[in-house]
Amino acid sequence: MARFVITGTGTDIGKTVFAAGLTGLLNASYWKPVQTGVADPGPRRDGPWPGSDAAFVHAMTGAPILPEAIILPEPLSPHRAAELAGVTIPDLTPPAADPLVIEGAGGVLVPITREMLSADLFARWGIPVVLVATTGLGTISHTLTALESLRARSCRVHGVAFVGDDNPDNIATIAALGRVRALGRLPRLDPLTPATLSAAMRTHFDPQDFA
Ligand SMILES: Nc1ncnc2c1ncn2[C@@H]1O[C@H](COP(=O)(O)OP(=O)(O)OP(=O)(O)O)[C@@H](O)[C@H]1O
Ligand SMILES: C[C@H](N)[C@H](N)CCCCCC(=O)O
Numbered sequence: 001m002a003r004f005v006i007t008g009t010g011t012d013i014g015k016t017v018f019a020a021g022l023t024g025l026l027n028a029s030y031w032k033p034v035q036t037g038v039a040d041p042g043p044r045r046d047g048p049w050p051g052s053d054a055a056f057v058h059a060m061t062g063a064p065i066l067p068e069a070i071i072l073p074e075p076l077s078p079h080r081a082a083e084l085a086g087v088t089i090p091d092l093t094p095p096a097a098d099p100l101v102i103e104g105a106g107g108v109l110v111p112i113t114r115e116m117l118s119a120d121l122f123a124r125w126g127i128p129v130v131l132v133a134t135t136g137l138g139t140i141s142h143t144l145t146a147l148e149s150l151r152a153r154s155c156r157v158h159g160v161a162f163v164g165d166d167n168p169d170n171i172a173t174i175a176a177l178g179r180v181r182a183l184g185r186l187p188r189l190d191p192l193t194p195a196t197l198s199a200a201m202r203t204h205f206d207p208q209d210f211a
């Protein structure tokens, strides 16, 4: 089985870019169960909604995209975006695809509902969790805090994937104090293209670490 949940130390930190890279590296399918901040494009096109994380992953990899369980227009936490849309979050049982890369919304404790946080869902799934973290100042506390939150909820922590400029001591410190595998580091790519992302993933990550 090669099924992984991609979560992060927060929102906007690089989960989708890393998830796209991992999806390509593993020849996996991709699933974003709850997407917020994306407006309905009208009659659903044959494919991911423009502006969604799934649309980015598909553009970067051409990978099979499994439809979101729910897409909400407000760029907010799922619990609040659903309330404002007047809907309830549906059942979020992962598809059976394998290999499969699942991307969470925002950081590890983002509320899916007012009763269930993202990490609670990941624990229920029992799928290994990859925590995406930045490399610069501030990441040590953010990452160790996220790891404690995941473990307190019995999530299966697979390792940390870093995004950003190299920072060997921050990475080593997090690995040691967090008792966690540093899986690799994805540099900030410019340009960010299917080719540069694929090359960077092959250079900085080992598929065997996800076997
Ligand atoms: N390795 C990278 N190289 C270049 N740009 C990057 C990289 N990682 C992230 N970015 C850019 O940073 C921004 C945020 O990245 P991304 O969308 O992956 O964040 P996210 O954690 O998935 O956010 P969300 O919580 O909304 O899902 C995007 O504009 C993305 O293109
Ligand atoms: C809108 C954003 N891009 C994500 N989809 C959702 C992020 C929720 C963050 C909630 C929080 O931690 O305050």
Ligand SMILES: [Mg+2]
Residues within 6 Å of the ligand: 015, 016, 017, 053, 103
């Ligand atoms: Mg994302």
